[in-house]
Amino acid sequence: MDTNPHQSDSLHQSEIFIGLTREQNAxxxxxxxxxxxxxxxxxxxxxxxxxxxxxxxxxxxxxxxxNEQGREVIIGYIGAGExxxxxxxxxxxxxxxxxxxxxxxxxxxxxKPKMIHLIHQYPDIAINLLGIVLERIDDMxxxxxxxxxxxxxxxxxRSLLRLMRRAGSKTRDGILIDIALSRQNIADYSGTTLYTVxxxxxxxxxxxxxxxxxxxxxxxxxxxLVQFAETG
Amino acid sequence: MDTNPHQSDSLHQSEIFIGLTREQNAxxxxxxxxxxxxxxxxxxxxxxxxxxxxxxxxxxxxxxxxNEQGREVIIGYIGAGExxxxxxxxxxxxxxxxxxxxxxxxxxxxxKPKMIHLIHQYPDIAINLLGIVLERIDDMxxxxxxxxxxxxxxxxxRSLLRLMRRAGSKTRDGILIDIALSRQNIADYSGTTLYTVxxxxxxxxxxxxxxxxxxxxxxxxxxxLVQFAETG
DNA sequence: CGCTCTATTGATAAACCTCAAATACAGTGG
DNA sequence: CCACTGTATTTGAGGTTTATCAATAGAGCG
Numbered sequence: 004m005d006t007n008p009h010q011s012d013s014l015h016q017s018e019i020f021i022g023l024t025r026e027q028n029a030x031x032x033x034x035x036x037x038x039x040x041x042x043x044x045x046x047x048x049x050x051x052x053x054x055x056x057x058x059x060x061x062x063x064x065x066x067x068x069x070n071e072q073g074r075e076v077i078i079g080y081i082g083a084g085e086x087x088x089x090x091x092x093x094x095x096x097x098x099x100x101x102x103x104x105x106x107x108x109x110x111x112x113x114x115k116p117k118m119i120h121l122i123h124q125y126p127d128i129a130i131n132l133l134g135i136v137l138e139r140i141d142d143m144x145x146x147x148x149x150x151x152x153x154x155x156x157x158x159x160x161r162s163l164l165r166l167m168r169r170a171g172s173k174t175r176d177g178i179l180i181d182i183a184l185s186r187q188n189i190a191d192y193s194g195t196t197l198y199t200v201x202x203x204x205x206x207x208x209x210x211x212x213x214x215x216x217x218x219x220x221x222x223x224x225x226x227x228l229v230q231f232a233e234t235g
Numbered sequence: 236m237d238t239n240p241h242q243s244d245s246l247h248q249s250e251i252f253i254g255l256t257r258e259q260n261a262x263x264x265x266x267x268x269x270x271x272x273x274x275x276x277x278x279x280x281x282x283x284x285x286x287x288x289x290x291x292x293x294x295x296x297x298x299x300x301x302n303e304q305g306r307e308v309i310i311g312y313i314g315a316g317e318x319x320x321x322x323x324x325x326x327x328x329x330x331x332x333x334x335x336x337x338x339x340x341x342x343x344x345x346x347k348p349k350m351i352h353l354i355h356q357y358p359d360i361a362i363n364l365l366g367i368v369l370e371r372i373d374d375m376x377x378x379x380x381x382x383x384x385x386x387x388x389x390x391x392x393r394s395l396l397r398l399m400r401r402a403g404s405k406t407r408d409g410i411l412i413d414i415a416l417s418r419q420n421i422a423d424y425s426g427t428t429l430y431t432v433x434x435x436x437x438x439x440x441x442x443x444x445x446x447x448x449x450x451x452x453x454x455x456x457x458x459x460l461v462q463f464a465e466t467g
Numbered sequence: 468c469g470c471t472c473t474a475t476t477g478a479t480a481a482a483c484c485t486c487a488a489a490t491a492c493a494g495t496g497g
Numbered sequence: 498c499c500a501c502t503g504t505a506t507t508t509g510a511g512g513t514t515t516a517t518c519a520a521t522a523g524a525g526c527g
Contacts, residue, residue: 068376068377068379068380070380070381070384070385071465072384074383074384076379076380076383076384078376078379089365089369090369090372090373093362093365093366093369094366094369094370094373099373099376099377100376119362122358122361122362123358123359126354126355126358126361127355129354129358129361129362129364129365130325130351130354130361132361132365133321133325133361133364133365133368134325134326136365136368136369136372137321137322137325137326137368138326139372140322140368140371140372140375141322141326141331143372143375143376143379144300144310144331144332144375145300145331146379147300147308147310147375147378147379147382148300148302148308149302150379150382150383150426151306151308151382151426152302152304152306152308152426153302154482154483155482155483185504185505185506186505186506186507187505194382194383194384195483195484196483196484196485197505197506198483198484198485198486198506198507198508199482199483199484201505201506201507201508202507202508204506205506205507205508215506216492217491217492217493217504217505217506218505233303386514386515387514387515417472417473417474418473418474418475419473427515427516428515428516428517429473429474430474430475430476430515430516430517430518431514431515431516433473433474433475433476434475434476436474437474437475437476447474448524449472449473449474449523449524449525450473468527469526469527470525470526470527471524471525471526472523472524472525472526473522473523473524473525474521474522474523474524475520475521475522475523476519476520476521476522477518477519477520477521478517478518478519479516479517479518479519480515480516480517480518481514481515481516481517482513482514482515482516483512483513483514483515484511484512484513484514485510485511485512485513486509486510486511486512487508487509487510488507488508488509489506489507489508489509490505490506490507490508491504491505491506491507492503492504492505492506493502493503493504493505494501494502494503494504495500495501495502495503496499496500496501496502497498497499497500497501
């Protein structure tokens with residue numbers, strides 16, 4: 004582990020450190036192990052005997068699930084300051100999610116005994132963990148509602164808006180989603196097919212709501228998209 | 236494990252008490268407030284300013300979400316020993332779920348300051364809470380995968396099996412799901428319509444896989460259902 | 468027995484997927 | 498700079514799944 008004396012801003016902002024003293028903060032970092040992954044590597048695979056949870060320090064991860072027939076669903080994208088695989092720490096079973104790095108990605112990993120020990124020392128860590136995990140539940144429950152009750156194009160709109168909020172950066176034309184997103188990716192994130200995504204984006208491009216290129220989306224009229232997502 | 240002679244069995248089994256000493260157990264119960272609800276009452280409604288989490292002691296709750304158009308989705312059914320609305324404790328925002336009692340239901344409620352205080356005293360409580368909440372995430376993520384990738388009748392099969400595992404009781408004919416379940420309920424739990432559920436159940440009744448009555452399901456051939464859920 | 472709520476079933480239509488084929492794009496090496 | 502290759506994207510035609518609508522039948526309850 005590189006006990007990094009000048010820790011990066013992204014880590015400071017992470018929800019897991021909220022309200023901790025400098026001392027607690029340092030203890031948490033000291034117990035973790037830093038690992039760096041090249042782009043498109045698999046951090047852990049669905050079904051692997053996972054024993055660590057990971058905090059992203061730099062880079063971005065795609066979290067997916069596969070069903071028996073090999074069809075993929077994207078659970079989410081996470082970036083600096085976000086956690087994944089908390090399940091692996093508190094459940095004696097495999098975490099049925101796959102994590103893949105999109106860019107060069109540095110994570111800090113903690114194993115179960117260390118995290119349990121830390122929590123006993125500093126219970127606020129557990130409270131922060133609960134906050135993070137509960138956020139994930141709310142998101143998942145809401146997306147579940149959407150996929151059960153809304154039309155495909157509404158869901159695509161919500162997907163783009165969600166990704167925009169997580170990874171949007173302002174440009175001259177509008178808000179660029181800062182993740183390489185193929186039509187297939189958007190489909191996997193929205194529960195549909197790449198063909199339907201392509202048709203839908205084409206229509207929105209005609210409306211002037213978005214500009215899209217190869218694996219790239221710029222949202223030029225977020226308000227129209229929000230409107231559409233809510234009313235259909 | 237330590238046992239409290241005065242505490243009911245359902246509470247003993249609850250995951251929130253795992254590994255706690257008798258003293259910790261008692262403290263947890265002392266800080267909670269017991270409330271009893273008549274059948275079909277609303278414990279809390281989506282959007283209410285919720286400030287408590289609830290542990291079911293006796294009875295059963297239906298947890299639902301509504302979208303803007305009023306379409307309902309059933310997030311889950313929970314019974315004795317299970318928790319809900321943990322979000323209300325750790326997030327300063329409303330819990331966007333509705334909880335309705337199906338029978339006469341007794342719950343124990345904790346508010347935020349009390350629970351935070353308890354966790355600081357006994358960090359194991361937080362670890363147990365994490366376990367409970369993570370379980371819910373896994374379930375939700377898996378159902379999300381299903382609703383995105385599987386056919387309606389597969390999802391209905393999985394719904395029945397899931398409910399069977401949570402609330403099944405053996406009878407002469409097979410395994411009875413011990414919840415009053417209308418076709419509409421099954422539809423809301425599976426992300427489809429009552430008509431499709433009705434057709435599907437009729438077909439399975441012809442196959443001899445289930446027996447169904449008014450708001451009642453008996454699974455006579457679980458193995459066939461499992462097989463069907465996995466292969467389609 | 469009449470009332471209300473639930474369930475069944477057929478006909479129809481809408482939403483969406485699948486397949487196929489063509490086109491656009493980015494990177495590579497000549 | 499350009500052709501080449503592999504991927505990503507677009508678009509049309511056709512089919513499947515599933516929702517919707519409408520009408521009827523059944524179950525429980527006072």
